Each structure stands twice: as C-alpha cells, then as structure tokens.
Amino acid sequence: MVSIARCECVRKGSNPFSYQQNQFNNTNNIFMTILIDTFCALLITCATLVVQSSNPVYSVLFLILAFFNASALVLLSGHDYMAALFIVLYVGAMCTFFLFAIMILDIKVEPISEKRLKQAPINTIIAIIFALQCKNILNEFSSSFPNVELLLHNNPNCVDYLNYELHYCFSSSILDYTTQIYSLGSILYTTYALQLIIASLILLSAMLGSIALTLSRSTTAKGQHIYEQNIRDFKLTITNSV
Known part of the structure; x- marks a missing residue:
C-alpha cells in the first residue's frame, strides 16, 4: 500500500516523502492523544481515591500519584521546567512531609x-x-491570547509590536535559543519584581507568625531575663561579706 501511494505521489508530481511524513505525524498525534487521555483518566481516578480512601496514609499516596500524573501532563504539553517543579515541590517536599507526619501521628482508620x-x-x-x-x-x-505562531507566519516582523509580557510568555516559540527558565526569570525579576518581593515578605511573615503562635513559654520554669539583670541596682543586691 505504501509503494502504491508513493507511485501515485510521483505521478502527480508531489514529493514522495511527504506522504510518509504525514503518516508519521498522524501516528505521533494519535499516540500523544492516547497518552494524554490515559494520564487524565489516572489523574481523575487518583483524585477521587484521595477523597474516598478511609485510610489517610493511602490518601497521601494517591495524592502523590495524582501529582505525578499532573506533572506528566504538563511535560507532554511542552513545559518541562514546570513538570520538574511539580515533582520537586509538591511530591518531594509537601506530600512526603504529609506522609511521614500522618505515619508518626498514628491516625486511626475510620470507616x-x-x-x-x-x-x-x-x-x-x-x-x-x-x-x-x-x-x-x-x-x-x-x-x-493571540496565536503567536500564526502572527509570525503571516508577518515575521510583528515581534516588535507584541506586548512585553506576551513576548516573554511565548518566547520559546519566537526565539529558538530561549528556554522556559529564562522566560520565567525575565518575567519575575523584571516585570513582576515588586510582586515577587511582596510575596516573599508575606511568606516570611507567615513563617514567623506560625513560629510565634506555636511557641509556648512556661511560667513555672526557671529562667533568666538578661534585660532585668542589666538594669538592676547593685546596691540593693545581697552580697556575701568576706
């Protein structure tokens, strides 16, 4: 069948390799569609089991699997940095902390x-x-959002007329040498630098507030107050005469 189609392409004067390229693209699209549907189904199943599981340890395990499926979907969409960030931040830090905390607390299973x-x-x-x-x-x-690839195909000189944020958001499709980390860093540390500083200060205040709320000081325990010791009058102190 392939040879017959190739002969027909040659008779019509078209490129015989274009048919094979189209077949490869169609197969690749079908394979990507199957992968996306599979990961979406697994993500929905894991998210449902997180809520329905009576054992909290199993719930956290299904939550970890849900984040793995979400990172796979993000990776298939072409955002490799965000997929790695999902695994490192959510799976590596939060879910692992929740899992060990629940295992240490020894929570009973409720039917x-x-x-x-x-x-x-x-x-x-x-x-x-x-x-x-x-x-x-x-x-x-x-x-x-506009279709940047369509704009570039119709008018290659339209990059100068794009918005600053759109230029860096879609810079991976505009410039071949631009990476996603460079795009995110350019947005965060130039356009949204003030918002980034405010968010970091909010996180710092939340961390200090949680420490202050959980810090309990006992009134019966003996301790030293440096300020009171420094301001006291030494004439009123009791000393042992030799």
Missing part, C-alpha cells in the same frame, strides 16, 4: 459512614459544576 454515602450524589454534582466552570474560564483565558 465510611452512611452520612457520607448519602452526600456522595450532591458532592458529585458540585464537582461536575465546578469542573464545567473551570473549563469555561480556561477557554476564555486561552481565547484572549
């Missing part, structure tokens, strides 16, 4: 009650409505 089973249909309806709203928001958000 699923009838009240939770009765609330399952209502929760399912709310989840479907929330998913539809998120889909509509993402569609409106994606439609607000």
Whole structure:
C-alpha cells in the first residue's frame, strides 16, 4: 500500500516523502492523544481515591500519584521546567512531609459512614459544576491570547509590536535559543519584581507568625531575663561579706 501511494505521489508530481511524513505525524498525534487521555483518566481516578480512601496514609499516596500524573501532563504539553517543579515541590517536599507526619501521628482508620454515602450524589454534582466552570474560564483565558505562531507566519516582523509580557510568555516559540527558565526569570525579576518581593515578605511573615503562635513559654520554669539583670541596682543586691 505504501509503494502504491508513493507511485501515485510521483505521478502527480508531489514529493514522495511527504506522504510518509504525514503518516508519521498522524501516528505521533494519535499516540500523544492516547497518552494524554490515559494520564487524565489516572489523574481523575487518583483524585477521587484521595477523597474516598478511609485510610489517610493511602490518601497521601494517591495524592502523590495524582501529582505525578499532573506533572506528566504538563511535560507532554511542552513545559518541562514546570513538570520538574511539580515533582520537586509538591511530591518531594509537601506530600512526603504529609506522609511521614500522618505515619508518626498514628491516625486511626475510620470507616465510611452512611452520612457520607448519602452526600456522595450532591458532592458529585458540585464537582461536575465546578469542573464545567473551570473549563469555561480556561477557554476564555486561552481565547484572549493571540496565536503567536500564526502572527509570525503571516508577518515575521510583528515581534516588535507584541506586548512585553506576551513576548516573554511565548518566547520559546519566537526565539529558538530561549528556554522556559529564562522566560520565567525575565518575567519575575523584571516585570513582576515588586510582586515577587511582596510575596516573599508575606511568606516570611507567615513563617514567623506560625513560629510565634506555636511557641509556648512556661511560667513555672526557671529562667533568666538578661534585660532585668542589666538594669538592676547593685546596691540593693545581697552580697556575701568576706
């Protein structure tokens, strides 16, 4: 069949290798679609098991698997840095901390009650409505950005007329040598430098506030107050005469 199609392409005067290239592209698209559907199904299954599991240790394990599937989806979309950030930040730090904390606390396994089973249909309806709203928001958000590749194909000199943020957001498709880390760093440390500093100060204050709230000082324990010792009058102190 391939040889017949190649002969037909030669008779028509077209490139015989274009048919093979189209076949390869179609096979690649089908394979990518199957991978995306598989990871999406696994992500939904793991997210459902996180809520439905009665054992908290199993819930955290399914949460780790859900983040792995989410990072795989992000990797398939072409954002390799964000996929690595998902694994390092969420799986490597947060989920592992939650897992060991739950294992140390020795939380008892609670069976699923009838009240939770009765609330399952209502929760399912709310989840479907929330998913539809998120889909509509993402569609409106994606439609607000121009197709940069189409703009470049029609007018290669239109890069100068693009917005500053759009230039760096889509710089991987505009410039071949630009990486995603460079694009994110250019946005964070130039355009959104003030917002980055404010976010870091908020995180610092939250960390200090949590330490201050959890720090308990006992009133019965003996201790030294350096300020009171320094300001005291030495004439009023009791000394042993030799």
